[in-house]
Amino acid sequence: MSNKQIIGFDADDTLWENEVFFHKAQMKFIELHPHIKDPEEVIFQIEKKNIKFYGYGIKGFILSLLEASVRFSNNKTDFQNIDKIIKIGKDMLAQTIQLLPEVEETLRHLSEHYMLIMITKGDLLDQQRKVEKSGLLKYFSSTEIVSEKDEQTYLEILEKNNISPKDFLMVGNSLKSDVLPVRNIGGTGIYIPHKLTWKHEEVDRTFDLERVVELKTISALKVWLKNQI
Amino acid sequence: MSNKQIIGFDADDTLWENEVFFHKAQMKFIELHPHIKDPEEVIFQIEKKNIKFYGYGIKGFILSLLEASVRFSNNKTDFQNIDKIIKIGKDMLAQTIQLLPEVEETLRHLSEHYMLIMITKGDLLDQQRKVEKSGLLKYFSSTEIVSEKDEQTYLEILEKNNISPKDFLMVGNSLKSDVLPVRNIGGTGIYIPHKLTWKHEEVDRTFDLERVVELKTISALKVWLKNQI
Numbered sequence: 001m002s003n004k005q006i007i008g009f010d011a012d013d014t015l016w017e018n019e020v021f022f023h024k025a026q027m028k029f030i031e032l033h034p035h036i037k038d039p040e041e042v043i044f045q046i047e048k049k050n051i052k053f054y055g056y057g058i059k060g061f062i063l064s065l066l067e068a069s070v071r072f073s074n075n076k077t078d079f080q081n082i083d084k085i086i087k088i089g090k091d092m093l094a095q096t097i098q099l100l101p102e103v104e105e106t107l108r109h110l111s112e113h114y115m116l117i118m119i120t121k122g123d124l125l126d127q128q129r130k131v132e133k134s135g136l137l138k139y140f141s142s143t144e145i146v147s148e149k150d151e152q153t154y155l156e157i158l159e160k161n162n163i164s165p166k167d168f169l170m171v172g173n174s175l176k177s178d179v180l181p182v183r184n185i186g187g188t189g190i191y192i193p194h195k196l197t198w199k200h201e202e203v204d205r206t207f208d209l210e211r212v213v214e215l216k217t218i219s220a221l222k223v224w225l226k227n228q229i
Numbered sequence: 230m231s232n233k234q235i236i237g238f239d240a241d242d243t244l245w246e247n248e249v250f251f252h253k254a255q256m257k258f259i260e261l262h263p264h265i266k267d268p269e270e271v272i273f274q275i276e277k278k279n280i281k282f283y284g285y286g287i288k289g290f291i292l293s294l295l296e297a298s299v300r301f302s303n304n305k306t307d308f309q310n311i312d313k314i315i316k317i318g319k320d321m322l323a324q325t326i327q328l329l330p331e332v333e334e335t336l337r338h339l340s341e342h343y344m345l346i347m348i349t350k351g352d353l354l355d356q357q358r359k360v361e362k363s364g365l366l367k368y369f370s371s372t373e374i375v376s377e378k379d380e381q382t383y384l385e386i387l388e389k390n391n392i393s394p395k396d397f398l399m400v401g402n403s404l405k406s407d408v409l410p411v412r413n414i415g416g417t418g419i420y421i422p423h424k425l426t427w428k429h430e431e432v433d434r435t436f437d438l439e440r441v442v443e444l445k446t447i448s449a450l451k452v453w454l455k456n457q458i
Contacts, residue, residue: 053322055354059288063315066295070311082299082311086292093282124353125284125376147354 006163007110008182009140010149010172011120011127014218015107016134017098019196022061025088029065032081036072043068055147057123062089093126097133100194102219104136109222111139118143119157119170121177149177151185158185171221173197183211192218235392236339237411238369239378239401240349240356243447244336245363246327248425251290254317258294261310265301272297284376286352291318322355326362329423331448333365338451340368347372348386348399350406378406380414387414400450402426412440421447 012018030039047064054060065085110116118140120127127145131137142161146153158165165186172178172190174197179189191214215224241247259268276293283289294314339345347369349356356374360366371390375382387394394415401407401419403426408418420443444453 050319053319054288055352059283059292059352063288063291063318066311067315070308070315073308079299079302082295086296086299089292090279090282123284123288124374128376145353147357 005167005169006115006117006161008117008119008154008157008168008170009107010170010174010178011118011130011134012122013173013194013197014100014171014178014192015103015118015136016100016130019194021092021095023196025061025065025092028088029068029085032084033069033073036068039068042072046071055123056121058089058092058126059123062086062092065089093129097130097135099134099136100218102217106218106221107136107139110225114225116140117157117161119146119149119154120144121146121149149174149181151181154182154185154187158187171218179212187211188213190215190221190224192216192220234396234398235344235346235390237346237348237383237386237397237399238336239399239403239407240347240359240363241351242402242423242426243329243400243407243421244332244347244365245329245359248423250321250324252425254290254294254321257317258297258314261313262298262302265297268297271301275300284352285350286355287318287321288352288355291315291321294318322358326359326364328363328365329447331446335447335450336365336368339454343454345369346386346390348375348378348383349373350375350378378403378410380410383411383414383416387416400447408441416440417442419444419450419453421445421449 009015026040026043029043030036033039036042043064046068047061050060050064050067054063062085065088066082069081069085107116116139118131118136120131120143122145124145131143137143144157146157154170155165158168165182168182168187170178170182170187170189171192173192173194175189175191179191183189188211191212193214213224215221238244255269255272258272259265262268265271272293275297276290279289279293279296283292291314294317295311298310298314336345345368347360347365349360349372351374353374360372366372373386383399384394387397397411397416399407399411399416399418400421402421402423404418404420408420412418417440420441422443442453444450
């Protein structure tokens with residue numbers, strides 16, 4: 001393995017905590033709406049239906065929670081709940097960044113040997129804010145904030161940066177968004193699972209494992225890369 | 230003037246209608262809330278306060294309308310209004326593109342002589358969708374979707390594209406976002422007013438007019454550029 005290789009990093013739940021804040025927000029929603037049956041499923045179905053309108057990110061999530069509150073409450077919800085959900089969203093948007101263990105030292109080390117790119121999806125302003133607050137910007141040659149992480153998106157990023165897919169490794173916690181599309185265009189997907197992964201990102205695990213690597217932690221990347229030489 | 234010059238175009242209310250849809254949504258909100266006094270001012274103040282959380286775009290606007298509905302209604306609003314506001318947002322996000330007069334022929338002509346860049350701010354997914362639906366993509370070398378249009382943003386775009394500010398013209402309907410920051414970094418701002426401009430984009434008109442040009446319509450650009458040779 002030579003330094004010609006470029007490493008892409010997902011950010012949410014790969015570099016810093018993210019899904020946990022959605023999870024906590026959902027728990028608060030459920031507490032506020034004890035009358036909604038199977039609330040996780042109600043929220044998931046509304047979010048899924050709304051992705052084509054809202055895309056990924058906190059604002060769309062909050063709009064979906066508001067829709068769930070109004071539409072599945074049979075008028076049992078009250079206005080304070082609407083106000084509280086809006087407040088939950090603002091708290092999420094103002095949330096401080098919690099880096100995952102060993103992220104900073106791993107990036108510091110890798111940035112001395114490889115070109116690193118951050119590739120993240122979601123709300124533009126919110127993702128920019130997180131990137132800036134994280135203090136990790138200095139380790140990356142560039143950051144790409146995209147609305148969807150599919151084969152086409154990765155091909156465009158690689159073309160723009162003049163990178164051949166065979167020299168590209170993508171590290172992330174989502175098989176659907178980080179690993180499989182990169183594997184499908186001829187790159188290598190490095191899967192580092194996070195204990196919480198959004199249901200929308202789950203895929204059937206019966207895929208061909210060629211050029212897919214699973215590591216337990218981000219710090220294992222250094223060792224894995226060394227062994228590839 | 231040589232072809233070395235690069236022309237940046239704002240999109241919303243410069244290439245296609247945008248503010249009119251916010252205006253219509255606000256009118257619908259006001260009809261649904263006859264009990265809110267001075268509703269335009271209430272909405273404007275909430276939006277202004279929320280920009281730091283939501284940024285620009287439809288999702289943040291709808292979240293602000295929902296906040297206005299709940300907080301300024303003294304419990305006189307009803308749940309149907311919440312549902313209706315969410316629906317207004319989805320209709321806005323699904324809105325077809327209405328190009329402004331003479332946009333397409335002007336861009337077709339200019340793209341044969343100049344490098345054109347589209348620079349627009351707002352929700353990433355929504356802006357991408359509009360750019361694609363507009364059919365105008367073929368006239369632009371690149372499109373930049375940003376969260377704020379200030380001096381720093383323009384400098385970064387120019388640096389990335391290896392453009393000197395003195396060779397850069399920026400065309401748009403907002404003095405605040407399109408014209409003044411570009412003038413301030415040494416480029417030329419070309420102001421083409423639109424009959425509707427969001428209050429947030431208004432600036433005190435007592436600025437120095439050096440390197441600021443005001444044109445009545447986009448088609449006047451061709452003539453103006455010709456006269457600069």
